[in-house]
Amino acid sequence: MKSETKAKPPAKQASWQWAGVDSPWTLAEKALGRLGRIYLWGPPGVGKSFLAAKAAPNRFQLTLSDDHTVQELMGHYVPDGTVFRWHEGPVCQAFREGCPLVLNEIGRASAAVQDFLLGVLDSHDVARITLPSGAHLRPSPGFSVIATSNSPPDELEAALRSRFEAEIHVGRPHPDLCALLEAELPGLGEALDDSFNDPERALDPRRLLSFAGLRRANLPAREAACLAFGERAPDVIAALSARGLKL
Numbered sequence: 001m002k003s004e005t006k007a008k009p010p011a012k013q014a015s016w017q018w019a020g021v022d023s024p025w026t027l028a029e030k031a032l033g034r035l036g037r038i039y040l041w042g043p044p045g046v047g048k049s050f051l052a053a054k055a056a057p058n059r060f061q062l063t064l065s066d067d068h069t070v071q072e073l074m075g076h077y078v079p080d081g082t083v084f085r086w087h088e089g090p091v092c093q094a095f096r097e098g099c100p101l102v103l104n105e106i107g108r109a110s111a112a113v114q115d116f117l118l119g120v121l122d123s124h125d126v127a128r129i130t131l132p133s134g135a136h137l138r139p140s141p142g143f144s145v146i147a148t149s150n151s152p153p154d155e156l157e158a159a160l161r162s163r164f165e166a167e168i169h170v171g172r173p174h175p176d177l178c179a180l181l182e183a184e185l186p187g188l189g190e191a192l193d194d195s196f197n198d199p200e201r202a203l204d205p206r207r208l209l210s211f212a213g214l215r216r217a218n219l220p221a222r223e224a225a226c227l228a229f230g231e232r233a234p235d236v237i238a239a240l241s242a243r244g245l246k247l
């Protein structure tokens with residue numbers, strides 16, 4: 001009987017490849033210079049916050065969780081002697097001063113905070129925050145939101161997701177991060193990048209930075225690996241040695 005070998009379907013091209021750019025990071029950089037509300041997502045340590053920090057040095061930055069309240073973000077009255085004084089929260093401050101606002105893990109915020117953010121993330125002609133005093137705050141020119149997350153945007157509530165002007169998936173480390181590691185130890189940056197071909201086996205960029213730093217501080221390779229990679233140390237060192245790295 002003739003055995004049929006099924007042709008493997010061609011790997012789906014990522015949309016950034018289809019767009020003809022060299023990496024999703026290039027698209028992210030272009031978006032940061034042009035758009036006011038961006039959702040940047042990908043695995044831990046690949047350089048999302050670093051990019052946001054570089055693009056927006058005068059930013060306000062928050063890592064959201066279920067514990068955050070609308071009052072913390074917007075502002076609230078605090079007793080001051082015999083009177084109450086308004087204490088402005090970071091979202092209102094960024095809004096009023098026209099600064100970028102970096103929101104990490106927006107999807108982990110409570111439903112109440114996410115509802116509050118709907119008004120903050122509206123386009124500039126619509127966005128406003130109504131304060132407890134009844135005053136309305138409009139966003140000043142320069143206000144923008146960069147959300148970074150490890151989770152895909154389809155985990156966001158539809159109305160919140162729709163307020164972002166772009167969603168960018170950065171599935172592998174920033175080329176400058178790989179270049180930095182490559183300069184520390186030839187082959188290390190390339191090994192990091194290649195490890196992301198299989199997300200299950202991806203190396204943690206922060207741990208590689210730690211390993212490179214420990215080597216720079218003259219710690220022997222095995223000791224540095226134990227500290228940086230824990231139980232994975234023998235496997236990581238074996239894999240790096242097999243690539244010809246001089247550890």
Ligand SMILES: Nc1ncnc2c1ncn2[C@@H]1O[C@H](COP(=O)(O)OP(=O)(O)OP(=O)(O)O)[C@@H](O)[C@H]1O
Nearest residue numbers: 043044045046047048049050051150174176177180
């Ligand atoms: N472009 C870069 N150039 C040099 N170093 C970088 C770059 N990007 C990231 N790094 C280094 O990698 C570390 C991790 O990057 P970053 O904090 O941006 O990761 P992240 O993607 O935001 O991760 P998480 O999802 O866990 O928050 C940074 O502390 C920085 O030292």
Ligand SMILES: [Mg+2]
Nearest residue numbers: 048049104148
């Ligand atoms: Mg981050």
